[in-house]
Amino acid sequence: MTVELVRSSARDADVLFAARVSTVGEQSLEAAETDGELAKRDRGLINYLMRDRHGSPFEHNSMTFYVQAPIFVFREFMRHRIASYNEESGRYRELQPVFYVPDANRNLVQVGKPGAYDFLPGSAEQHAVVQEAVRQQSLAAYGAYRAMLEAGVAREVARIVLPLNLYSSMYVTMNARSLMNFLSLRTKHPEATVPSFPQREIELVAEAMEAQWAGLMPATHAAFTANGRIAP
Incomplete structure (x- = not known):
């Protein structure tokens, strides 16, 4: 499986300014400038939002992945109606013999x-x-x-x-909240409160996406895992 992060606008600070607008209004934009290591109170806010399932602050970001995988993986992927997809077309190009x-x-x-x-x-x-x-x-x-x-x-x-084990390629764009929903169902993880039993091939894609997301939003990823890997 091939998974590449081709474009992103996703930081832990995106969660902070979106959440704090509810209490401080436009002053929350100061949090949007946060770079580097988060303060303890910032990490605490992200953990609180995750724990109590205040989900919308996790939507103010975007990640676009390029994925190459067998068609049967894509058909499972596209059951998640929480992303934008564009896949290569067998109507417009000759498909290559990669199985x-x-x-x-x-x-x-x-x-x-x-x-x-x-x-x-x-x-x-x-x-x-x-x-x-x-x-x-x-x-x-x-x-x-x-x-x-x-x-x-x-x-x-x-x-x-052509069979379902033919490789295809697509771009998939989603925010962190959608990605957490996807990961909660498509990875089998010892820290998960609710166990999942994904097909291994889509789990390989999910694991690669998670690794790249964790580098972009480490505090959000840590809170996701610490709170049982349940999407807020």
């Missing part, structure tokens, strides 16, 4: 009941079956796609044979 094939580190065996699954490592034989089947079907599907294009069939028709 996701699970490697030997991908757990294969599902154990448990809905909402409480565990995934365990597969055997060498299971991994061999998965990798061979995925490779064969991906190559066959792309061969059919190319045959249709060469016959003059429109890209929007030819693409329908």
